Amino acid sequence: MPEGHSIHRLARQFTDVFGGRRVAVTSPQGRFADGAARLDGRTLLRGSAHGKQLFVEFDGGLHLRVHLGLYGAFSFGGDEQFAGASSIGAPRRIGEREDLPAEPAVYRGPPEPVGQVRVRLVTEHGWADLRGASVCEVLTPAEVDAVRARLGPDPLRTADEGRAAAFHRRLRTRTGIGVALMDQSRVAGVGNIYRAESLFRCRIDPLRPSAELDSGQLDRLWDDLCELMAAGVREGRIVTTDPADRPDPQLPVWPEQAYYVYQRAGRECRRCGSVVQVAEVAGRKLYWCPGCQGD
């Protein structure tokens, strides 16, 4: 589920559970055999993220760069120490079936690879498998810098200087704000959900040329992205509805209540009752409320 918040969570997970540990690196699928051989046996130092790019640093100045694309995913597992260090908790078994073998009481290492495992990282206490990524490669520090130089400011990289100013600068374009927000060279980490939801929350028409937005609107948009995405990192899911816009503000948020417009085409806007619209724009589905986000 890879918008920027997921990648930042992955980065933290790598630091927490593999940081400072020697890692055996393989490519069961074979497509990353050369890269795996370069990393095998090194100590993993830390994970970091910029937008949807994940960087995992190893000793000797080598960095693993991963981009999950639309359907890439990591899965993790390990012993009690691994689960204790994990920032995303013990691995959940999704779609568990009764005929699956029971989890062994004692951790004896990673399971047989299932499907196309591009990379497998194994330490004494746990493992990580990568499947379906669109990018998986080993980079030098200079190459990492080159990748990052192509990216806009990331709402989740709070330590980076001048981010709000960079956001303003890079959104000075005639491109529609809805398309501009998905352009990773303008702002990094925003995907289809965050763009739709933050534009709704800021009452901005997604088709409006970005450069027509005034400074206050851009400020509010940036602040909202920072807030929404930080919440996404904390909670491990995207929830953009304010409690007041949910049936019972006290109750846990059901998936159906999590968004204002994303995947709600044809349904009534939670705030104004207008019918939520969808259109294919630049190859992606764009959702908005004509009532709340008109001019």
Add this chain to the structure above:
DNA sequence: GAACCATGATTAC
């Protein structure tokens, strides 16, 4: 079991 679709991005035409 097939078909379709997705929180992404690059490449070719």
Add this chain to the structure above:
DNA sequence: TAATCCTGGTTCG
């Protein structure tokens, strides 16, 4: 703009 990468969940028949 379309094809591609090639996973996994959901929907269809």
